[in-house]
Amino acid sequence: MNTWVQALLRPEPVAVMVLLILIGSLIQGVRRGASGSAKHLFFFIWQAVSVVLSLLLAGRAAERLSPLVRDWLLSRNIQVPKHELSTFKQIWYTIVTSLRDFDLLRFGLIFLITYTIFRYLLGWLQPLFGLFYDSVLRISENRRSVGDKLLSGTASRATGAMIGALLGAGRAFVVIAILFVYVSMLPSGPLTESIRSSAFYAKTASELLSPVAGDVLTRGPVFTDAVAAEFRRVLQRKYEVIDSAVPANIEQAAIKVTKKARTDEEKARALYDWVGTRIAYDWDKANNYEDNGVWKEQTPAETFNTHKGVCIDVARLYAVMARSVGLEVRVVTGLGATGKGDYGPHAWNEVRLADQGGGWIPLDATWASSGNWFNPSGFSSTHLRET
Structure with a gap:
């Protein structure tokens, strides 16, 4: 635990950013009190669960739908006209034929669309969970004695501070996870070396994130190259469509x-x-x-x-x-x-x-x-x- 604290207190950008997140969440927790902080923690966890669930569902959906979309586009027998095309038609034929012929592009687009849909649908459930949470909270408050309520001011703020610190830790972990994905996917990207040089980032990435990610993100540069190559193929297709006439x-x-x-x-x-x-x-x-x-x-x-x-x-x-x-x-x-x-x-x-x-x-x-x-x-x- 001491090594985590020592890494966090070093004056470098990542540690300072995490420290500010923790302090800000702690102050928010004190101001909101126990019930307000608990409610924010509840919805923070719900947001994280909905994101993970949407990613999993979108991945499955894209895997199932991608070959179906390809086969449907192939059945349409789309051919680029040999006469001069308007800008809109050039864009249209570039997109349609690229989706038909390029697997990674098609999978990625379907994944983004289905992820957005699932996140939107799960977002409709949030108010229901809010009503459920409020009803449970009102029941628990009604059961408290008058004496408990008199003592609740200080206790509520102290509890809120602890919950706020926990919420801040969750927020900080999300930020570190985003940095971890960025460094893995773009090892030569801007600020990558500065992020890697952070002792707090290095400890979090090596002890918490790397074991969870396994070898998935070690293929990040390969995946990035594949995306770049796919993008170049789309640009090449654009030239083919433009030059068809x-x-x-x-x-x-x-x-x-x-x-x-x-x-x-x-x-x-x-x-x-x-x-x-x-x-x-x-x-x-x-x-x-x-x-x-x-x-x-x-x-x-x-x-x-x-x-x-x-x-x-x-x-x-x-x-x-x-x-x-x-x-x-x-x-x-x-x-x-x-x-x-x-x-x-x-x-x-x-x-x-x-x-x-x-x-x-x-x-x-x-x-x-x-x-x-x-x-x-x-x-x-x-x-x-x-x-």
């Missing part, structure tokens, strides 16, 4: 470039050569983003007309041209070798060779000027795909 001049150019090609691989190679030799890398755009954080979004039509773009622009243009001649293609995001021993954000393409067994081959038209990056051996060593 191919301008006539780009379609005509793609047809002209591939008119002598007979196989899917020959078509993919012809487009790779054409895009790779005609689109210059836009260093001004890249530097403006790296130095000033200013990003200029541009469409494949702008890349086609200006003959300039960064890797994502080149990849999107290649994808639009490839689709216009019947190739199945996707934009891939990940990390590309910089030539300085490290990697940086990058984008490239993969094309499916339907007439050669249906396999996918990688290509990088952005790097075409530096060598052969059309399905070369060792492509995966310089291009790290996000999974």
Whole structure:
């Protein structure tokens, strides 16, 4: 017990925050007295129970409903129209097709919706519990003698102080638990090192939270990476929806470039050569983003007309041209070798060779000027795909 007190009294942010919560709850307990403090403690416990119950029910509901929603969306045979879409329709098709195809996104959305519903429904029960509590309290007060009531002032405040301290301990534990989840899920996040350096946090996390959490939150970084990857897939889907309408001049150019090609691989190679030799890398755009954080979004039509773009622009243009001649293609995001021993954000393409067994081959038209990056051996060593 002494080690807990010593850790709490150290002048560091987490301990100070917990100490303020305890002192504030203690003062509230004295002011409210025994009955008021007990009532707040009762509802604090009820809120905690309702949150846990809602989480459990939402998890079960999402597990059951996710495959049903997927199957229903698949049965609708939703196809993105090939004509130009309004902003609202772009958002609509991005959301609907992403929910259909991306399991983690679908599960997460259903989980959030069902959790909100369960919390709302359980919230309707709170007034009933309040009436029950008040009736029990009135019965107990009626049974007290006049002498007890005369002595109740000081005793009530003392009891309220103890209940307030207990309530403060519960509130502090919730705060520490939130910090524990934050540190586990975002080990490199802001203030993480400061939180870890707290002796009180370290003791609470190691002795109370880690045994309860087990290995669930040790997978936090993995889960965070999975969420980030899913988010990037949604962004990629957004580009696919936006780029579904191919301008006539780009379609005509793609047809002209591939008119002598007979196989899917020959078509993919012809487009790779054409895009790779005609689109210059836009260093001004890249530097403006790296130095000033200013990003200029541009469409494949702008890349086609200006003959300039960064890797994502080149990849999107290649994808639009490839689709216009019947190739199945996707934009891939990940990390590309910089030539300085490290990697940086990058984008490239993969094309499916339907007439050669249906396999996918990688290509990088952005790097075409530096060598052969059309399905070369060792492509995966310089291009790290996000999974």
